[in-house]
Amino acid sequence: MEVKNIGIFGRRNVGKSSLVNLLLGQDYAIVSPEAGTTTDPVKKRMEIPGAGPCNLIDTAGIDDTGETGSKRVKKSKMIMEQIDLALLLFAGNCFGREEKELLKEFKKKDIPVISVHNQSDIIGLDPGLAEELRKKSGTDVLEFSCCLIDENVQRKKTGELLELIVKNLSGSKERTILEGLVEEKDNIVLVCPVDSEAPHGRLILPQVMAIRDILDHNATATVLQPSELEDYLKKGVPVKLVVTDSQVFKEVGEIVPADIPLTSFSILLSRAKGPFREYIRGAEKMEKLEDGDTVLILESCTHHATCQDIGRIKIPRLIEKHTGKKLHFEFISGLDEIPFPVRPEGKKSYALAVQCGGCMVTRKQLENRIRILREKGIPVTNYGMAIALATGIFRRAVGIFNEI
């Protein structure tokens, strides 16, 4: 299940870290009456009933000043690129420029927000302000306190906040990997080569996700190696769909009759995770690359050695071979900020960006990165699409979806 990221923002001393501790039920983040206690973002995993696993991310106060302060503010703002939900804390009915700017940013990034008026045990939330916020920003607004004396009242109040969190997270559900492609009693063939690149003793994530999705639909998953496919198909068992590892798509494509839909795990993953149509358009832009163009490779899953090999070596080679052009490649790891250098001869910073499958990041994190590129007019595709195009299987693998 996807881990949701919940960012906690607000000015210094409004009680962000206190709220993190309250939700976790433990003293995790440092709390003090001194403004500017939290300096770097602090992440902690917790299970929220109804929302599943979530990372709570405590941030430094958004109103910090001075040279170091502004660096902290920048870090807090970078967290915005990763989150599925924001808790905007304020206190003493102080909802000014900082809070309004945050709201604007969240709106721009399409991030749901809960405005939490904390320290309401000291000063209660002004109903006029609450109404204005609800109307103008369309966010949920909650009068809250982290320091209620009566434990039962505190528990009830915390429960209200958790309910709002679950509600606001429910809109960001991911598609399953076989969404709309599998029904009860279907037989889906999964071609999973067990070669030197396969991880030792297990299957890779999209393969596991597909098996689970098939089981969830009370359908049958037939899992086999490419060498077994031909004999299996000869048996005449009805097959709804064949999904293969893209590395062996070509061989598999020659075996699977044209009337059986065939696609790849990476195409399915990009459909579940990312902006599918945009990736398709981006893939088509790959054909139009010119000599001297720079291609940006976005490797979001840094810790995976085979992923790195694909992103750093295989994809660049495939794209150069397919286009026959002399290209430059630049790489960004994890969720690092994307620079947009000025290029000579009026060239764009990047003629194309190629995003990895994103198996370790959330849909929202991918969307946020892609939005930044879109704003700069840079086409984006992903590894799966680039491989499909370069190996000549694009039309067949993508053509089975009626979204195009």
Ligand SMILES: Nc1nc2c(ncn2[C@@H]2O[C@H](COP(=O)(O)OP(=O)(O)OP(=O)(O)O)[C@@H](O)[C@H]2O)c(=O)[nH]1
């Ligand atoms: N009375 C009252 N005090 C609170 C409440 N929440 C937090 N505090 C106190 O407010 C002070 C600041 O709390 P923190 O949780 O450190 O605030 P923060 O927003 O994380 O502050 P920075 O890390 O400096 O940005 C501490 O002394 C807390 O005990 C509340 O709901 N009511």
Ligand SMILES: [Mg+2]
């Ligand atoms: Mg703090």
